[in-house]
Amino acid sequence: MPEISIITPSYNSSKYLDETINSVLNQTFKDWEWLITDDCSTDNSVEILEEQNDPRIKVFKAKKNGGAGHARNISLENATGRFITFLDADDFWESNFLEEMVNFMKSENAELAYSTYSRCDENLNPTIGDFEADTIVNFNNLLRTCRLSLLSSMYDSKRVGKFYFPEGTKREDHVMWLELLKKIPQGKPLKKTLSKYRMLPNSVSRNKSNIMKDQYLVYKDYMKFSTLKSLYYTANWAFNGFIKYSKIFN
Template sequence: MEVNLVSIITPCYNSEKYIKETFLSIKAQTYTNWEWIIVDDCSVDKSVELIKSFEDSRIKLFIQSDNQGAAHARNLALNNAKGRFITFIDSDDLWLPNFLETTVNYLISNDEDLVYTSYKRVDEDLNHALDDFIAIDKIDNNRILYNCPIPMLTSIYDRSKIGVIEFPDVDLREDHAMWILLLRKIKYARAIKDSLGVYRMRSNSLSRNKLDIAIKQYNVYKDFLKMNIIKSLYYTFFWGLNGLKKYGKF
């Protein structure tokens, strides 16, 4: 583990349209002690060719021989990470230039374990889509059950304190399941109110079958956390309610 090195984790699948913008936002960071670990999950476009063209020795590219999904890709990256700090960015999202400097300094100066920031919400062409998502301070292992306010995009944690938390094999809800596991090891996640990330709301994610996602979320409670049916339904209800609030539907 290298002192104060940030390991940036990115799964990539058919991201040729956006991956260069993601790279440029990372390269523009005022904090420069980072490595970017990209795992390509069998892209059939020019993603790999583009990534190989990025001239930066801090980039480490792994290419999977078969498509195994984002959770497996992130775990492969985590297992090859050398940094003290772990953070995530998807291959179509962006950071503001001071994201890493602000969050790393916060973790070190406040002796905290995990911090995340607010972020901007834009459409595929980076036009304003919704009001900024505002980070909620002190999310603990009880609050995280009601929904997942901690985004991959603007979260960073201190591996020297927590260790590496892998993503469980939970269909499409692996990020929520991972945060549940992580928050069992620390008191809470801290929040920075500044919007330091840019989340691209793509049409394919917005049109995702909501009932199917709700069922998968229910399975997080029932199968992954081994809750009874009543508890699983209870938390799924509040997960759905909080989701409506998040996207301004309630």
């Protein structure tokens, strides 16, 4: 069994796949498996993935287009590594990401950890300041803002089990992290910049106004909060999202 399982959904990602693939192949830590599920792409993403001549890379094909959460769950079902981490098909890791994260998890006896990441344009040029891993994350502060980005986080499935993504919501990552932090007390910050996030203008996470309802349902439907409590946390999330991405504060 590999030490690390990397989970990736892919959908029409051919434009960035080569850079993402190289960022994984260039990792200094080599004991990993990479489980990529293609979500019924209509471009040549599958062809690019299947050209990779590395037995650690395992490509799956979703039977229907079910979204990123559905694709991640297919990969998770087949994952065998102790440490679970995530990388979307348009993101990028520095070559020491896996090594630094695993060493940190072990030295800190952490069940969950996250690191600082760069926020870049589509050419991986920084656009605003790095998102700093400077706060211990727990369930209560994660309700107000999702500090855990998939591309910069890792958890120990040997200790906490696997956590799957709810389907049918655009906020599946936030729900998953909340469910995990119901079970464990905290996630620890590694204050090193180890990855690059492409802030594409059409990405779901960037269009805050379009997903306000989905965020409200995180609290109302998934956390089972009252309407008033759900509105309160939605307002907190929206305010913190503005602070997170506004160039005024970065």
